[in-house]
Amino acid sequence: MANKFLKSLIPPILLIKILKLRSYIKFLKFKEFISINDNLKDIHKGKRCFILGSGPSIKKENLLVLKDEIVLALNNFYVHEDFAEIMSGDLPKYYMTAPIHLPQTENEWKRWFCDMESKMPKQVNMLFGLSAYKGNIKYIFDKYEIFKKQKINWYFAGIDANDYFAADPKDLDISKMIWKASTCSVYAIIAAIYMGFSEIYLLGMDHNQPFLNKKEMRFYKKAIHQKDEIKRVLNNKSFNKHSFEALSNIFAQYEILNKSKSKIINLTQGGTVDIFDRNTLESIHKNNNL
Numbered sequence: 001m002a003n004k005f006l007k008s009l010i011p012p013i014l015l016i017k018i019l020k021l022r023s024y025i026k027f028l029k030f031k032e033f034i035s036i037n038d039n040l041k042d043i044h045k046g047k048r049c050f051i052l053g054s055g056p057s058i059k060k061e062n063l064l065v066l067k068d069e070i071v072l073a074l075n076n077f078y079v080h081e082d083f084a085e086i087m088s089g090d091l092p093k094y095y096m097t098a099p100i101h102l103p104q105t106e107n108e109w110k111r112w113f114c115d116m117e118s119k120m121p122k123q124v125n126m127l128f129g130l131s132a133y134k135g136n137i138k139y140i141f142d143k144y145e146i147f148k149k150q151k152i153n154w155y156f157a158g159i160d161a162n163d164y165f166a167a168d169p170k171d172l173d174i175s176k177m178i179w180k181a182s183t184c185s186v187y188a189i190i191a192a193i194y195m196g197f198s199e200i201y202l203l204g205m206d207h208n209q210p211f212l213n214k215k216e217m218r219f220y221k222k223a224i225h226q227k228d229e230i231k232r233v234l235n236n237k238s239f240n241k242h243s244f245e246a247l248s249n250i251f252a253q254y255e256i257l258n259k260s261k262s263k264i265i266n267l268t269q270g271g272t273v274d275i276f277d278r279n280t281l282e283s284i285h286k287n288n289n290l
């Protein structure tokens with residue numbers, strides 16, 4: 001309550017600067033090894049990639065056609081039945097997770113990352129998110145010696161992209177501190193823009209949680225790190241209120257990203273995203289000889 005009261009007294013522009021400075025102080029601890037993301041700048045300039053989310057629509061797609069494409073899979077996608085085949089092939093493959101947070105416990109996150117590591121092909125380049133949260137992914141990896149043999153790039157999310165946020169291209173530079181995104185697909189698009197992709201295709205970005213059975217919000221039924229997720233996050237508050245507020249933030253960030261030089265195309269079947277141009281994986285496959 002005290003924090004909300006203080007925020008109500010501070011002008012929004014000043015508040016943004018205070019919050020950014022506070023995050024930047026936390027960022028300094030990780031600055032040295034995040035700066036090596038320079039090696040990803042425009043590495044795939046002029047090429048295309050496919051970002052794979054976990055919306056239930058992904059079950060309708062034949063993703064095996066992506067074996068010979070550059071792919072960026074997100075969060076819990078490694079449980080997909082075709083994951084190993086999709087992430088094989090000769091072209092680069094990436095896997096990204098958002099920064100972690102409460103209410104999941106350290107043990108839940110540890111078990112999830114250990115399970116992920118056991119399923120991850122060694123050639124996949126990992127992109128892991130950090131934030132000011134003390135028990136972050138690097139803390140867990142260092143403590144339990146996880147992902148020691150995998151190539152890892154870290155990024156740090158510390159800029160509040162809220163209603164008063166003025167978009168600045170330098171805030172999409174993953175070798176520096178970037179936005180706090182409302183969903184992992186936003187982080188993935190930021191990374192894809194930074195890597196220079198001219199075409200970015202989205203799959204499984206349904207964003208229609210308020211209209212689904214809570215057990216059918218993703219293509220999988222359960223995940224180690226999402227046990228009783230809704231109950232613990234909401235704490236008896238309205239699921240629809242939480243979902244619509246989250247969607248509003250996500251769409252606002254999508255709108256900013258859609259102004260980039262990269263063309264973002266939504267291949268998701270159905271869903272609520274009305275910001276990007278639409279197409280289908282089948283059509284792309286047929287017309288571009290995927």
